Amino acid sequence: MLRQLFAALAMTAVATVVLGLAYPLAVTGIAQVLAPERADGSLVERDGEVVGSALLAQGFTGPEYFHPRPSAVDHDPRDSGGSNLGPSAPALAADVAARAAAYRGANGLAPDAPVPVDAVTASASGLDPHISPENARLQADRVARARGLDAAAVRALVGEHTVPRALGVLGEPGVNVLGLNLALDRAAD
Structure with a gap:
């Protein structure tokens, strides 16, 4: 049971970093390069x-x-x-x-x-x-x-x-x- 709890917490942390930080930063960076006026x-x-x-x-x-x-x-x-x-x-x-x-x-x-x-x-x-x-x-x-x-x-x-x-x-x-x-x-x- 403890192993499943750690796996769930680790997956939550990974999803938070990837979907909450990396993805928005990547999309913002791409938008700034391709369409800076609209991105701002x-x-x-x-x-x-x-x-x-x-x-x-x-x-x-x-x-x-x-x-x-x-x-x-x-x-x-x-x-x-x-x-x-x-x-x-x-x-x-x-x-x-x-x-x-x-x-x-x-x-x-x-x-x-x-x-x-x-x-x-x-x-x-x-x-x-x-x-x-x-x-x-x-x-x-x-x-x-x-x-x-x-x-x-x-x-x-x-x-x-x-x-x-x-x-x-x-x-x-x-x-x-x-x-x-x-x-x-x-x-x-």
Whole structure:
């Protein structure tokens, strides 16, 4: 019996060292070599100060900024997660209707204008950093008015910050909201 106890303790120690130390260090080292920017969290700096991550949404709300997708966690990465409301949940339908009305109002759209789905539904994590190009184009006039910029110039920035599908076929094109808003700030300087 004592022999089995020592074998179990030895196996626990070996597994802890291999799986708890060696494996994470090896994966971190490989990530640092192959993709150092992503391994460090894709931090975005402005004037030497970290202002966010290209991989996490920021809660921009002012009319002079493009707004990200709605978030069930108020864009707080410590509470990442969705609302867990199913497609038939009355609370989800009410949230979507309220968000659609607010989106139309904020962007000067007609009360019955179609609204992009990503403008009224939260992502699964609540931290999706991208919006659809359509969503960005619908916000461009509001942002241009608030900043006193030419709407065509703002739409051109949207085009410059639109990323294509991964590998040409995976996912959908998107616009990184933080990158676009920082470009707007640089254009205003």
